[in-house]
Amino acid sequence: MRKMTVKAYAKEHRIPIFQVIKMIQRGELEGVSEEVNGVKVNYVLLSETEAKAPEGEQRPESESTSLEDEVMRLRERVAKLEAIVADCCRKR
Structure with missing residues (x-):
């Protein structure tokens, strides 16, 4: 599994950050929060199939x-x- 920040995922898929967070809360995406340098950072966990092809590119x-x-x-x-x-x- 690959980790990607919520902001990077939103930019790659061209959707608002808020929508990505809502998708994590609804269980449509798998997410995790980690503390990096004293700051809480939210990540989206991607499986290998999701990481290869973004939705709107092909x-x-x-x-x-x-x-x-x-x-x-x-x-x-x-x-x-x-x-x-x-x-x-x-x-x-």
């Missing part, structure tokens, strides 16, 4: 393809809206 191929389609669709929409705005500005 995407399946189908999801990345759908994101590319979404970007293309939004670019087309922006181009249409820009044309409408330009047309409205010419009429004034």
Whole structure:
């Protein structure tokens, strides 16, 4: 098992520190408190499978393809809206 501070875990997973602490309290994560140099430090205990892949970093191929389609669709929409705005500005 690997130890990681609550702050480092929150930063890696891009979630608030408060939410990490709540997850430990609910039992969704395993945590431990230790005293280091007279200061209480909270750690998240990670198993080897959790330590290898953070939640949001790896995407399946189908999801990345759908994101590319979404970007293309939004670019087309922006181009249409820009044309409408330009047309409205010419009429004034």
